[in-house]
Amino acid sequence: MKKPSSLIDVARRAKVNISTVSRTINQTGKIGAETQARVMKAMRELGYKPNRVARRLRARDASTHLLGLIIPNIQNIFFADLARGVEDVAYKNNYAVLLCNYDEDEAKERFYLDVLQSESVDGIILPPIHETDPAVLQVVRNGTPVVCVDRSLSSGNLDKVEVDNHTGALKAVEHIIAKGHRRIGLIGGPADSSTGRERLRGYKDAHAKAGLPLKPELMRFGDYKQDSGETIAQELLTLPDPPTALFVCNGLMTAGALETIAALGLKIPKQIALVGFDELLLADVFNPPLTLVRQPAYEVGKSAAELLLKRIEDPARPATSLKLLPELIIRKSC
Template sequence: MKKIPSLIDVALRAKVNISTVSRTINQTGKIGSETQARVQKAMRELGYKPNRVARRLRTQEGSTHLLGLIIPNIQNIFFADLARGVEDVAYKNNFALLLCNYDEDEAKERFYLDVMQSESVDGIIIPPIHETDPAVLQVVRNGTPVVCVDRSLSSGNLDKVEVDNHIGALRAVEHIIARGHRRIGVIGGPLDSSTGRERLRGFKDAHAKAGLTLKSELIRFGDFKQESGQVHARELLTLPEPPTALFVCNGLMMVGALEAIAALGLKIPRQVAIVGFDELTLADVFNPPLTVVRQPAYEVGKWAADLLLKRIEDPKRPASSLKLLPELIIRKSC
């Protein structure tokens, strides 16, 4: 239970005032070089580490060196990759990361948003739970820098970095059609999320461009969780006239769909072709290897953190909006 040294201890040992110590640490104000040396020495000898809490309390604005990241679920590999991207740039800039999972639960999102403000984070990265997320807007109004990732906010002029979901889905479904499929089932996401909507739009546009008519019984909406992928896939594939191909709108639901297919004993791609959204672990060594549209999750995180850091430095800079391109990785499942 050793006492952790504070500014005072350093000041005492170097025989200077605490303000002098503070100034040598932060390189602010003019301090004589021999005084600096004395202070440095004292700090080294005591193993002094500045107290981030005190620092954050004092300087409400500016670099308290803490970033907040609020995501639906870290178990979703997409968000894990994204988080990793954020973390890497945070670490490079000496920022720590407050990470929370809100599970698509609005109350939880609110709670964590409160925590972040209460912790005086320098900025927050978040995929808003839906397009008009009042809680997020409130945080922005309070002056906390926010950048939206993955999903966007309809109002509020915020920094954001997204993936071009429309083009991703479009390419995927065009590819399915090019493979000769005409009855294509889709397991989409919630329509109040921009990702869900954009991917569905891609699905529809691909049909339109090919002159295909949509079959409403083949359009299902999941909740981006594994379970829903499974039930909808099972339902679709046990239809009297089942689809010959499936387009699944996120990774977790893809896993569920694959489970359903395995349970039904269907062969991919002969009996049912499938293409997913999100690269999965093992997708390339799966049998057959999975055709998916890969989202650059890590890069999304990286860019988001970049943007956030820039905004923290200069709160007045105009909001920028990035849209990264997903990549259709054609393997053997379709």
């Protein structure tokens, strides 16, 4: 473990004081051209790299050009796309982003929040695990810029960018109803997530508008992972009086549902119609091509990062709240 060279080493080699070295590095203060050259040379020769830890310890407010992004599940393409959106604008502005995958685990979320904070990132983007997330609130109170994505935080004054889940679900279910379906199975999201609830509301409202009664036995709730889509579809489709259409509330669960539909040998859309949430790889070349609600995941990430950068620049600016519209892509599965 070779000890890396420090300011002191550079200073010694260039025969100046460490403050001079620091100042030439940061372009702060007046330093003679000749001295600067000598310092630069010494730095090059020693392969000097500033120690970010020390730098941040000294100056808590020294920008590290580092963003934190905390996501529930990296295997969910929605979040991967979102992450890319964040990445791209961050990088364009010379920021790097530290990604943390908390796997819907509250303790883990808290841990990462801690880490990012104590790494002094300039700001954090995350979907709060639920509406009143005290850990997140604490971070906000500490003065770290935070922007919420996808899910919201009840406590008002935060920048956030969400998808209009209610409208998305409403349109989807209205489309299903327009296709003549009356028994529409719901594979919903977790009840304690705002996205889950909003999509459920869309499902309900579509029924109400069409004067269709809700059938509780057709409404089940998963955890946004593939397995639960598979299991719930199994339950629903083996009911004595099964639904004729399925509305599945996210991409992974849609994949799961498709697995059981295939296992059951059901034909889409004749025997069972299907509309899913989230775009899926290959959805348009699937057989039949899948009708689904495309969420602008990349754009969510992009906007969030832009908002965050603005806030970092001007912490006093009023909070902006964006709501992006999802798009119902009608193909052949319903």
